[in-house]
Amino acid sequence: FFMFPFNLYSILGFLRKGFLNRENTIIYAATKKGLLLSFFLRMLFGYRYIFHAHSFDDKKSLFYKIIKLPLKYSENIICVSDTVKNNINLNHCFTVYNPITIKKNIKQKQMNKKIIVSSFSNLFKWKGIEYFMRSYDFLINKDKVEYWVFGDGEEKENLLKYQRPNVIIKNFAHNVDDLMMNYISIIVLPSISIEACPMVPLEAFSYGIPVIATNIGGQAEIVKDSYVGYHVPVKDPQAIAGKIDFLIENRDIYCQMSKNALEYSGKFNVESFREQILGIFDNLKNN
Numbered sequence: 001f002f003m004f005p006f007n008l009y010s011i012l013g014f015l016r017k018g019f020l021n022r023e024n025t026i027i028y029a030a031t032k033k034g035l036l037l038s039f040f041l042r043m044l045f046g047y048r049y050i051f052h053a054h055s056f057d058d059k060k061s062l063f064y065k066i067i068k069l070p071l072k073y074s075e076n077i078i079c080v081s082d083t084v085k086n087n088i089n090l091n092h093c094f095t096v097y098n099p100i101t102i103k104k105n106i107k108q109k110q111m112n113k114k115i116i117v118s119s120f121s122n123l124f125k126w127k128g129i130e131y132f133m134r135s136y137d138f139l140i141n142k143d144k145v146e147y148w149v150f151g152d153g154e155e156k157e158n159l160l161k162y163q164r165p166n167v168i169i170k171n172f173a174h175n176v177d178d179l180m181m182n183y184i185s186i187i188v189l190p191s192i193s194i195e196a197c198p199m200v201p202l203e204a205f206s207y208g209i210p211v212i213a214t215n216i217g218g219q220a221e222i223v224k225d226s227y228v229g230y231h232v233p234v235k236d237p238q239a240i241a242g243k244i245d246f247l248i249e250n251r252d253i254y255c256q257m258s259k260n261a262l263e264y265s266g267k268f269n270v271e272s273f274r275e276q277i278l279g280i281f282d283n284l285k286n287n
Helices: 004-017 032-045 062-073 082-088 129-138 156-162 176-182 199-206 217-222 237-249 251-268 270-285
Strands: 026-029 048-053 076-079 093-095 115-120 145-150 167-169 184-189 211-214 229-232
Touching (some): 004 032, 032 048, 032 062, 048 270, 076 082, 076 270, 082 093, 082 217, 129 156, 156 167, 176 199, 199 217, 229 237, 237 251, 251 270
Parallel strands (some): 026 048, 048 076, 115 184, 145 167, 184 211
16 A cells, blocks of 8 residues: 555656657556556546456455446456456456467377376365365265365365375476376366356366366356366265266266367467457557
8 A cells, every 4th residue: 555656656657758648558457456556547647548357356345346436447348257247347348268378289088097186276265175175975986086186275284184095185286287188187176256267277178178167157157067077066075076977987978078178278379369458459549
């Protein structure tokens, strides 16, 4: 808070030093702090701005009430999912999904003899990792499966009580490409809160890995049910186990989902993202 005037003064100095005025400049704000700074620059000096919204916010919160007016004054709002777009619910919102680098020469998956099911996340309560780990007890095919939980965080101590020989917490992964390419057959996203546009499913799809996700928010929007994965209810370990068992017992469906995932991942390529973002800026320049 105390640095806000200094930051505002510094940005204004940068703009003026570069001869960037309100006629030739559109400010791009990618954070809530940037949104507030851009709003003041508009109110005081007339600079236009675009906001890139990356989160789903509680509209009843005090912070949302603070940013409500800056959102309205943004020329356009780029939203990372329809979930975010509908949450903000202003006419000048546009959905542009987060991009991923599309891998070359990736073939559709076949399940390994030992089936690795994984999650990748910070270990926070709202990530729902407890329900993923508990689902192992409901598996019919548990003799064929190992759970690898990648991540660290404040919930780790509590999650240790669900660990067992075939359900392992492995801390953060530093070799994600190798893991997805060679080891992991299924990824679970068991979040119990709405996510905006989670990146783990997108990365998984680029390796042909089906994803099981909770049926809320951006996670449900990204993971097309029965096409590239499955939806499950929030806090339902038995449902997670049921979908894992189903894929194990129906290898033809698993292979088709893997193929679908590879094709679907192309929707999120970097070049398409770049064209959409530049198109939004170009439309403003031409108005």
